[in-house]
Amino acid sequence: xxxxxxxxxxxxxxxxxxxxxxxxxxxxxxxxxxxxxxxxxxxxxxxxxxxxxxxxxxxxxxxxxxxxxxxxxxxxxxxxxxxxxxxxxxxxxxxxxxxxxxxxxxxxxxxxxxx
Amino acid sequence: xxxxxxxxxxxxxxxxxxxxxxxxxxxxxxxxxxxxxxxxxxxxxxxxxxxxxxxxxxxxxxxxxxxxxxxxxxxxxxxxxxxxxxxxxxxxxxxxxxxxxxxxxxxxxxx
Numbered sequence: 001x002x003x004x005x006x007x008x009x010x011x012x013x014x015x016x017x018x019x020x021x022x023x024x025x026x027x028x029x030x031x032x033x034x035x036x037x038x039x040x041x042x043x044x045x046x047x048x049x050x051x052x053x054x055x056x057x058x059x060x061x062x063x064x065x066x067x068x069x070x071x072x073x074x075x076x077x078x079x080x081x082x083x084x085x086x087x088x089x090x091x092x093x094x095x096x097x098x099x100x101x102x103x104x105x106x107x108x109x110x111x112x113x114x115x
Numbered sequence: 116x117x118x119x120x121x122x123x124x125x126x127x128x129x130x131x132x133x134x135x136x137x138x139x140x141x142x143x144x145x146x147x148x149x150x151x152x153x154x155x156x157x158x159x160x161x162x163x164x165x166x167x168x169x170x171x172x173x174x175x176x177x178x179x180x181x182x183x184x185x186x187x188x189x190x191x192x193x194x195x196x197x198x199x200x201x202x203x204x205x206x207x208x209x210x211x212x213x214x215x216x217x218x219x220x221x222x223x224x225x226x
Contacts, residue, residue, distance in 0.1 A: 004158070042217050042219060043214075043216035045213055048213075093159075101166050103149075104214065106158040106159040106160065
């Protein structure tokens with residue numbers, strides 16, 4: 001079946017521009033997660049959704065970052081006024097249920113480069 | 116706070132060699148432990164997991180045992196293949212939802 005998909009796969013943007021990253025989770029998965037993977041770093045948790053709500057937004061690096069999820073499915077991560085330090089691979093994952101023991105299925109990521 | 120530490124890479128081995136990638140963790144409570152693998156050009160995928168102490172996760176010839184006494188979850192494989200070349204991530208599932216990942220260990224297997 002279809003896995004987690006993300007778009008675009010690559011995005012190059014100028015400093016100060018806004019960008020939107022999209023994630024389509026596996027159908028029926030109630031939980032959705034966003035991570036950031038910077039060069040040489042592990043995965044940094046950003047935010048998770050249970051249904052359409054995000055109980056914990058504490059991982060978002062700054063108020064320039066926001067995310068939403070609609071219809072319990074597609075999620076969008078928006079970065080406003082991008083900075084060079086935002087350059088990274090942004091990964092989305094979904095799991096059948098919410099909980100740390102459930103396997104997370106990852107998308108291929110969006111590579112963001114801010115020039 | 117909770118954390119995961121895994122050995123730095125890259126690790127370079129010859130085909131059929133024995134592999135160990137060390138992973139230790141710090142956590143309150145009783146986390147679940149995972150190994151994820153990222154093959155070149157692909158997304159992360161779950162390799163194996165263990166949800167309680169002394170559990171052994173295994174898949175594709177890889178094994179890892181949840182050792183609470185040493186807070187470790189080392190990944191092992193008896194005979195690696197070129198196709199095992201990838202980046203391996205140790206992770207713990209903390210609390211009700213949060214995954215904490217290590218920085219990844221790149222494995223290169225030479226024919």
